[in-house]
Amino acid sequence: MKKWSMILAVILMITTVLAACGGKTDQASGNKDSNKESEGSKDKSYTIKVANYYAIDHPQNVALQEKFKPLVEEKSGGSLKVEIYENNKLGGEKEFYTGVRNGTIEMGIPGMIMQADVPKMGVVERPFLLRDFKHAKEVLNGPIGKEMTDELEKVHGVHALAWSANGFRMVSSNREVASMKDFKGLRLRMPNTPVFVELGQALGANVSPMPLSEVFTAMEQKVVDGQDNPIGVVKSSGFYEVQSHILESRHGFTPNVLIVNQAFWKKLSPNQKKAVEEAAKEYADYEWKLSEESYESDKKFLQGKGMKFVTPDEKFMSEMEKAVQPMYESYYKEFPWAKEMVEKIKQQGK
Template sequence: MKWIPALGLAALFAVGSTAAHAAKTIKVGNFFPDSHPVNIALNETFKKEVEARSNGELKVRIFSNAVLGGDEKLYNSVRGGTLEMAIIGNIMENEVEHVGIIQLPFLFNNYAHAQAVFASPIGETLVSDMTEKTGLHFLAYGVQGFRVIASNRSIQSMDDFKGLRLRFPGIENMIAIGKELGANITPLPISEVFSALEQRVVDGVENPYPNIVASKWYEVTSHILESNHVFTPNLYMMNDKFWNGLSESEKTIVSEAAKAAAEQEWKLLIASEEKDKQVLSEAKVEIIVPDAAFKQQMIDAVQGSYDNFYSGHPRAREIVEEIRAIKP
């Protein structure tokens, strides 16, 4: 009867072996609707590449539409390790030395300029202390886009900002930009924006075109000022402890899949802007493109943001000059 304990030992070994090779799951959170370029890219590229190239050893689950929370909650969840990965904005700018430079006003000329900057050594400089300061591993630069202002009234001069209640994200530098333009700023979670607009708690919201259309904010606004006042990236971030728990081949797979997804996201988002404008036109939303004089007045009004940023970040002025010098 000695075969019984031997069989039991073999069974235990088999169970242990199976557990040791159980697939690792990468839960990816973001606050964008399923139709947004970031979620299309995550599903079509990141998830497929990671699962196929790892032969099923890595599984990807995508949680879109803020089901796991907005920027702040996603950021804290990835830092705390309850979420392996998230696509977030510049919410860590107060902790990471130079990443806040990205959202200084009127810094990037167009999408080609932004892409050229992120592909250059400057892109690495901006996130060089990310892991040390946040416990997050940076994977890739995605794109939300250039921010415009959707509101329930026309904005055609600096005077039109006076008394305008605008929702801006709760990021110090972003709030300062809104105030410098002359608006009354209300920070709100992105999930509360639609109802705030509908109930006239705020008069408007600033965000890139794809977010305005995907979130259907155009249904409760009537005008858009194409200010392009700030460029906002998407940062593909992973919990550093989880990252370090991956094998070298798994790290390569995840890193390359994230970069491929981000590349697809850029292409989709840039292509989607004209379609988004068509949707807005059909919804009778007036798009106002500021003339050169009005644009320069906005640029002049927000220069205090640069002075404030430079005072706390000694190398920032040099980096900004490098960014402006890059030709795509």
């Protein structure tokens, strides 16, 4: 009996030890698996520099600060940080666009500066083509806008995240422009983009192409008499200090596009990409809203600074539109695909 009791005690002791070891092994294995899972789910941290040429209080930078930056940082769980470089701090449009292409800058918001190499990106800037903000948004957020950004990605290797609005372009000047004859001899700054240079010349002005960063000084020193931009730029860039009149010509619409370097984009995890895409959509929707709604308040502000607004009558508008028609004829000769695209844009939303 004594012998059997000793045997049972030994068996019980061995069983207890084995169970304890097994439990520890299972727990260690579980911890290891848990650590692996935790390590696998932790995204790498990145800082995203976003460059643009707008003043800090322009709708673009308001939307970046109030929507894009906080949403990216929140939705990515803090793995992505956003730094906004407004007002040409990382160079003018050409410089920061090149920076995004080569990867020294992660993201940027250019206009259609790339259209010399990617002609489809310039279609929506053809004169008197887009009717209003609703029309512009429908075109850019639809199949035509996607066709444009697909071409951009293929040719220049940058990934487009969202379309946003600069707005309808008008002429601000140091004297009244109220008829076609007033364009004669007007030294007019235009962006260094063929469509704008041709447009200014078609209207009868003496065109001086230059980047936005040089415009204020050129007007202050009377190197040029006027420039063209949406009035939000006139306000945010302080052009009212050196200009007296604005012609509400609405002769063209300029969009912006939020782009990201392709190599950087590929490095992001699926979760991070989703965070950026969702934030980009909310930023763009907000920026469109701000741009459209700010027109009347910007106009009131500029009038308060002494600027006089000239609203062209039907005859003047018709004369301006007629003056630029040869631009379309030469455009279709150079790019046979453009005629169908322009017609699709005209029919959108009708």
